[in-house]
Amino acid sequence: MKTFALAGNPNSGKTTLFNALTGSTAHVGNWPGVTVDKREGVYKSGGARANIVDLPGIYSLSPYTPEEVIARNFILEGRPDGIINIVDATNLERNLYLTTQLLEMDVPVIIALNMMDEVEASGDGLDAAELERRVGVPVVAVSALKKRNVARLMERALAMPAERKGRSVLDTGRLQSAVDYYEKQGKSSPLFRAVKLAEGDEEELKDGGAAAIRADICAKYGDPEAEIADARYKYISSRLSSVKTRAARPAATRADRADRVLTHKIWGIPIFIVILFAVFHLTFSEDLFFIGAIASAAGSPLPSFADMGFAKLGESDIYANFGIALASCFYDGAVFSPGVTLTNLLNLVLGYASYGISVGTEAAGAAPWAAGLINDGIVGGITAVLGFLPQILTLFLCFSVLEDTGYMARVAFILDRIFRRFGLSGRAFMPMIMGFGCSLPAMINTRTLADEKERTATIRVIPFFSCGAKLPILTAIAGGICATAGFANVDLITYSMYLLGMITAVVAVIVMRSTTMRGEVPPFIMELPAYRLPGARNLMLHLWDKTEHFVKKAFTVIFASTVLVWFLQSFGWNWRYLGAENMQQSILASLGQLVQPLFTPLGFGSQLNEYGWVFAVAAITGLIAKENVIATFSVLAAMFVAGFEGTEDGVAEAVVMIENTGITWPALIAFIMFNMTTVPCFAACATAKAELPKGRFAWTVLFWIVTSFIVGSVCYTVLSWWWTIFLWLAAAAAASAVIILKNRGVIKFPSLRKKRVE
Amino acid sequence: MKKLCDFSVGESGRVTAVCGTGAVRRRLLDMGVTPGAEVTLVKRAPLGDPLEVTLRGYSLSLRKSEADCVQTEAGV
Numbered sequence: 001m002k003t004f005a006l007a008g009n010p011n012s013g014k015t016t017l018f019n020a021l022t023g024s025t026a027h028v029g030n031w032p033g034v035t036v037d038k039r040e041g042v043y044k045s046g047g048a049r050a051n052i053v054d055l056p057g058i059y060s061l062s063p064y065t066p067e068e069v070i071a072r073n074f075i076l077e078g079r080p081d082g083i084i085n086i087v088d089a090t091n092l093e094r095n096l097y098l099t100t101q102l103l104e105m106d107v108p109v110i111i112a113l114n115m116m117d118e119v120e121a122s123g124d125g126l127d128a129a130e131l132e133r134r135v136g137v138p139v140v141a142v143s144a145l146k147k148r149n150v151a152r153l154m155e156r157a158l159a160m161p162a163e164r165k166g167r168s169v170l171d172t173g174r175l176q177s178a179v180d181y182y183e184k185q186g187k188s189s190p191l192f193r194a195v196k197l198a199e200g201d202e203e204e205l206k207d208g209g210a211a212a213i214r215a216d217i218c219a220k221y222g223d224p225e226a227e228i229a230d231a232r233y234k235y236i237s238s239r240l241s242s243v244k245t246r247a248a249r250p251a252a253t254r255a256d257r258a259d260r261v262l263t264h265k266i267w268g269i270p271i272f273i274v275i276l277f278a279v280f281h282l283t284f285s286e287d288l289f290f291i292g293a294i295a296s297a298a299g300s301p302l303p304s305f306a307d308m309g310f311a312k313l314g315e316s317d318i319y320a321n322f323g324i325a326l327a328s329c330f331y332d333g334a335v336f337s338p339g340v341t342l343t344n345l346l347n348l349v350l351g352y353a354s355y356g357i358s359v360g361t362e363a364a365g366a367a368p369w370a371a372g373l374i375n376d377g378i379v380g381g382i383t384a385v386l387g388f389l390p391q392i393l394t395l396f397l398c399f400s401v402l403e404d405t406g407y408m409a410r411v412a413f414i415l416d417r418i419f420r421r422f423g424l425s426g427r428a429f430m431p432m433i434m435g436f437g438c439s440l441p442a443m444i445n446t447r448t449l450a451d452e453k454e455r456t457a458t459i460r461v462i463p464f465f466s467c468g469a470k471l472p473i474l475t476a477i478a479g480g481i482c483a484t485a486g487f488a489n490v491d492l493i494t495y496s497m498y499l500l501g502m503i504t505a506v507v508a509v510i511v512m513r514s515t516t517m518r519g520e521v522p523p524f525i526m527e528l529p530a531y532r533l534p535g536a537r538n539l540m541l542h543l544w545d546k547t548e549h550f551v552k553k554a555f556t557v558i559f560a561s562t563v564l565v566w567f568l569q570s571f572g573w574n575w576r577y578l579g580a581e582n583m584q585q586s587i588l589a590s591l592g593q594l595v596q597p598l599f600t601p602l603g604f605g606s607q608l609n610e611y612g613w614v615f616a617v618a619a620i621t622g623l624i625a626k627e628n629v630i631a632t633f634s635v636l637a638a639m640f641v642a643g644f645e646g647t648e649d650g651v652a653e654a655v656v657m658i659e660n661t662g663i664t665w666p667a668l669i670a671f672i673m674f675n676m677t678t679v680p681c682f683a684a685c686a687t688a689k690a691e692l693p694k695g696r697f698a699w700t701v702l703f704w705i706v707t708s709f710i711v712g713s714v715c716y717t718v719l720s721w722w723w724t725i726f727l728w729l730a731a732a733a734a735a736s737a738v739i740i741l742k743n744r745g746v747i748k749f750p751s752l753r754k755k756r757v758e
Numbered sequence: 759m760k761k762l763c764d765f766s767v768g769e770s771g772r773v774t775a776v777c778g779t780g781a782v783r784r785r786l787l788d789m790g791v792t793p794g795a796e797v798t799l800v801k802r803a804p805l806g807d808p809l810e811v812t813l814r815g816y817s818l819s820l821r822k823s824e825a826d827c828v829q830t831e832a833g834v
Contacts, residue, residue, distance in 0.1 A: 060788035064781045093814040094790045226776065229787035233814075234794065268804040413819050417805035420821075426808075524808050525785045525824055528817040 001042075003051040004157060005075055007102060008086035009095050010057030011406075011529040013114045017086055017144035018054045019541055021154070045151055048158055053080065059094070059527075061101045061196070063203045065450050072203070075105060076188050082108040082160055084153070089119045089126055089141070090530070093233070093241045099135070100232045104168045104192040108160040109137045112153050116141040123247030131243045136167065145535055166191040169235040170228060174198075174221055178213050185209075198224045255531040262407065268414050275407075276433060279398040283339035283391055283437060284468060292334025304333035342390035350383040369570070369577035377566035382559065389551075391468065393543055395437045399430070399445065400542050404534030409526065416524055422506055423513030425449070425522050428458045432505070435465030439684040443691050451522035452693055457512045459688055460700050461505040463680040464707075466498055469626040472650055473675050474498075476630045477668050480654025485665040497669075501676050504711055508703075514739050516699075561682045562624050569621070584611075584639060592617035602674055602709065603667025603716035611640075611661045615671055625681050633657055666719030670712040678708035760832075762811070763825035765799040771830035772796055778827035790814045791828055 006021075008014045022041025039054040055074060056067035063069050075083065085102050087095040102109050111131075119126050132139035138156045142149040166189055172179070175194045182190035197204040197214050200223070205211045217224070262271060287293055295302045310324045319325040329344035330336055336344065357379055361371040402408050408430060416426030427449055434442035442462045449455040466474070478493040487493070513519070568588040572578055578586055592613035599605035604615040614636050622629040630650035637656040658668070679685065679701055689697045717724040741747045760771060773795045776786050790813055791797070797813045808821045 062784055062788060064784055091814075091816045094816060097788065097790065225784070226787060226792075230792045230794075233790060233792045237794075263801065263803065263810075265802075265804050409819075413803050413808060413810065414805075416821070417803060417807050523782045523785055523821070523824055525782070525789055525818065525820045527789070528810060528819050530816075 001049050001051055002081040002158060003053060003078075004082045004084050005053050005055050005071075005078070005080040006084045006086065007055045007071060007075070007098070008057065009059055009088060009091075009098060009527075011527065012057070012086050012088040012091075012095060013144045014054065014057055014086050016535060016538055017084075017112060017114060017142070017150070018052060019538060020144050020147045020150050021052050043154055045154065048154065050154065050158060052084075053078075058098065060098060062199065063201055067450075069203065075102075075107060076192075079188070080107065081162065082110060082157055084110055084112055084157060086112045086114050086144075089113050089115050089244075090122075092126070092244055093236055096236045096240055097232055100169045100236065101192070101195075103135065103137065104166045104195055105189040106164060106166045106191070107189070108162070108164040110153070110157045110160060111135065111137060111139040112144075113139055113141045114144050117143045117146065117148070119244075125245040125247075127243045131240065134240055134243065137164075168195060169239075170195065170231050174217060174224075178210065178217065181210060181213055195228065199228050200225050258531060259410070263410050263414060272411055272414060275402070279395070279402075280437065282337050282398060283394045285337040286340050287334040288337045289335070302333055307333070339391045339394035342394060343387065346390050347383070347387055350386065354379045354383060367577075372570055372577065373563075373566070376570070377563045378559075380562075380566070382555070382562075386551075389547065392438050392441050393547065395434065396441045397539060397543060399434060399441070400539050401534050404532070404538070406529040406531045409528050412524075412526070413528065420521055422509045423521055424454055424458065424509060425451075425524050427526075428454060431458055431462060432465055435462040435467060438467050438469075439463050439465075439680050440687045443684065443687045446691060449522075451519065453513075453517040453519045454522055456692060456696055456700075457509050457517045459691055460512070460703055461508050463684060463704065464501045464505040464508070464677050466501045466676050467626070467680075469681065470676055472627055473622075473629045474672060476633070476650030476654045477672050479651035480658050481665050481668050483651060483655050484658045487665075493669075497672055497676065500673060500711075500715075504673075504677055504707065508707060511739070514743060518743070565621055565624055569617075582639075583617075583636060588617055588620065589613055592620065599674075599712075601716065602670040602712035603720070604661075604663055604671050607667075608661045608663055612663075614657060614661060615663070619671075619675060619678070622675055623679060623682055623685075625683070626675065629675060630654075664720065666716050669719055670716035673715050674708045674712035676708075677704070677711045679704045760830050761826055762797060762799070762828035762830055763809070763822045765809075765825075765830075767799055767801055770796060770798040771832060773828060774831050775829040776827055777829070778824075782824055783827065786820075786824065786827065789818055791818075797828070797830065 006014060006018055018039065018041065021043045023044075041052050041054075043050040043052055053074065055071040058065070058068045058071050061068055061072045063072070074080070083102055083105075085099050087099060099109075099111065113126070113128055113131070116126065116128075126141075128139050128141045138160065140149060140153040140156055142153050144150070168191060172191065172195065175198055178194035178197050179190050182193045187193060193204055193210075197210050198217060200214070205214065262268060264271070281288075292302055305319065305324055305328050310319050310321060319328060325348055329348055330341050354375065358371070358375045361374055366374070399408070402411075411430065412426035414426070415429045419426050419428055428446075431442045431445040431449075434445055439462050442465075443459050446455050446458050446462075449458060474494050474497055475490070478490045478497070481487060481493060482490050565588070568591065569583055569586050570578055571587055572585045573587060573590070583589055593616075596604075596608075596613045596616045597606045599616060600607060604612060606612070608615075614633070617636075618629045618632040621632045630653060633650065633653040633656075637653045640656055640660045657663070663671075680688075685701070688700060692700060714728055718728065738747070759774070762771070762773075765771065773791060773793050775793060776783055776791055778786070795813050797811045800810045800812055800817065802809055803819075808819050809825055810817055810819050811825075812818070
């Protein structure tokens with residue numbers, strides 16, 4: 001079976017064409033060593049079959065971005081039988097720039113001229129047959145979105161001869177010595193390599209012999225780098241792009257008018273905030289369009305199903321009446337947003353399943369430990385993780401729509417100025433803000449960042465943007481503080497915590513960008529793609545990819561770790577199964593007691609009484625899912641108060657903990673901040689490991705632990721003894737002085753640098 | 759002679775030279791900012807930077823500091 005590589009500019013419809021060619025056969029793999037998707041699929045039509053490999057979207061084959069290096073290495077070393085070069089007909093000149101480079105390789109090339117329908121609709125003309133004559137390789141006009149002419153494209157691709165000699169649009173006479181050198185070495189595509197060498201390409205300069213030849217050429221003719229790019233574009237505009245005829249344009253298209261509003265000098269930023277709010281509202285709101293709040297304000301609050309007298313089933317949130325249970329997924333005193341509704345529907349199914357399983361295990365007379373393993377360990381773990389899925393997907397769908405319409409690029413454009421101050425580009429904003437919803441899609445979204453160091457720094461601070469699962473910790477403990485310490489305003493505490501998380505993120509980014517992740521602010525020379533309506537099919541395939549990825553993880557890494565923690569909290573050192581009430585004798589509790597002294601600077605360590613370990617344990621169980629922190633409180637409360645019933649908001653649990661451990665309110669604030677900035681849940685860790693460059697994950701975990709200890713200690717000491725703020729400020733000033741002096745080269749740490757792996 | 763970063767909104771010009779070094783220069787060249795290309799400054803971002811320009815029939819955004827590398831002459 002022949003293999004074709006699909007190459008083209010970003011935004012040229014490459015993914016759409018790939019989906020049109022391969023249908024549902026596509027699967028995602030990782031490129032070795034780097035985390036850029038390598039998508040592969042099979043084209044099937046009648047008897048014809050072909051392997052299609054989707055290369056990353058690139059503008060050129062110079063080795064300045066990982067995508068470009070990957071694409072060229074695949075073509076040069078992976079030896080595909082041909083390249084399908086997708087060219088956006090609405091943007092011919094810049095797209096053909098890549099084509100002129102591909103043509104220099106010794107590989108058959110076919111051009112898929114995409115978006116011809118848009119060209120025709122705008123009244124322009126493009127003579128595909130004439131273009132084919134001029135470039136000397138087959139050209140087929142297609143519409144990837146409408147799947148027009150896709151079969152014709154593949155027919156001609158499969159009919160291409162197996163061999164093709166690379167040709168250049170440049171005058172390559174001066175480079176003959178380099179071409180001869182590569183031919184003698186037996187390298188593939190000598191002409192392509194010779195041109196790249198002349199451009200000062202780092203990949204080619206690694207070869208000492210080639211570097212010497214380049215020095216020779218430069219000495220004779222001067223540095224050819226600019227000349228080459230210039231000559232390509234000159235050739236394109238004089239010989240190739242003239243096949244396109246332009247009709248008169250209307251003064252302003254609809255997209256122009258939309259753009260004028262969306263990036264408006266004054267309204268641009270407010271509009272963006274509203275759009276962002278709408279996305280989160282659709283994903284997380286339990287009161288869609290504030291209907292419930294408005295009704296309450298009008299004096300006639302909407303009733304919930306409990307108010308109407310429907311009873312709940314067992315201990316769960318399922319109603320005894322299935323119809324009501326189903327209805328309560330959409331409405332319960334207020335209309336739910338799509339994200340919440342989907343979560344409820346999934347939880348309804350999972351709830352019935354786990355309820356059934358718990359009834360079943362009881363009926364079967366299973367041993368208590370077996371029932372505990374099945375119900376609390378396995379079922380509890382899986383439902384906790386799968387429960388995130390609907391909201392993650394809703395959030396992802398919204399952001400995919402914003403991405404595909406071209407608005408996301410404008411957001412980066414609007415915000416670049418602010419982010420540059422922190423050493424990041426405007427593109428880093430989206431993943432960070434997504435972190436407020438869930439760290440998982442946020443970390444995946446960092447793929448839009450080209451610079452590896454910027455990407456690492458961004459992934460590391462994403463957990464500091466407190467995700468939806470951390471909100472229960474905030475509300476429960478803030479509620480507990482208000483109930484015991486006599487503060488009036490819960491919201492104020494919650495908002496301050498969010499703010500503190502963001503400040504931590506900004507400080508951490510600035511510190512990283514001036515120490516281990518040091519580097520120039522990456523350039524912001526970026527295409528602003530034309531506004532387009534997103535294709536539903538593409539969105540769905542995109543979502544399916546994410547779902548598959550996530551579910552696979554839920555049932556492997558996350559599942560195993562959940563069962564492990566369940567085991568540790570349910571068994572004592574004598575291997576005897578303990579009920580939830582006897583958790584103080586468990587292995588987990590003794591581990592908690594062991595690490596408890598470490599938390600002394602944070603206020604929940606040795607200064608607490610014999611039950612002080614509950615906070616350490618709650619933090620550990622939070623690794624599975626942050627909701628577990630309060631769930632653990634609920635379990636542990638039964639230890640202090642016999643027959644304790646859990647509450648929905650967790651405030652009562654927090655109050656029990658505060659009264660029985662002797663913890664102070666500054667320590668509680670420190671506990672919240674510690675949980676917010678420490679190692680995120682296992683699901684987020686697994687994603688971070690997959691997305692970070694090799695060898696960075698261990699450092700990242702260390703970074704999270706150190707940061708959370710510092711933030712927690714600062715909160716506890718400053719809130720307990722206000723004057724300690726001066727000590728921290730002095731320490732911060734000293735640290736910045738050391739960093740600045742080191743970066744200026746005034747002081748050096750030779751021994752430290754050697755030990756550093758990074 | 760005028761630098762692209764000194765354009766006022768709506769102004770056009772023809773690129774004469776791209777200075778600077780390394781990745782920034784290479785990227786500008788790859789994106790079609792080469793001598794002879796016609797560029798128009800479409801707008802500035804709400805906070806004054808980066809800039810949006812059109813050239814070769816598409817929109818490109820770049821920072822002022824990057825536009826500083828682009829020399830132009832009055833357009834046709």
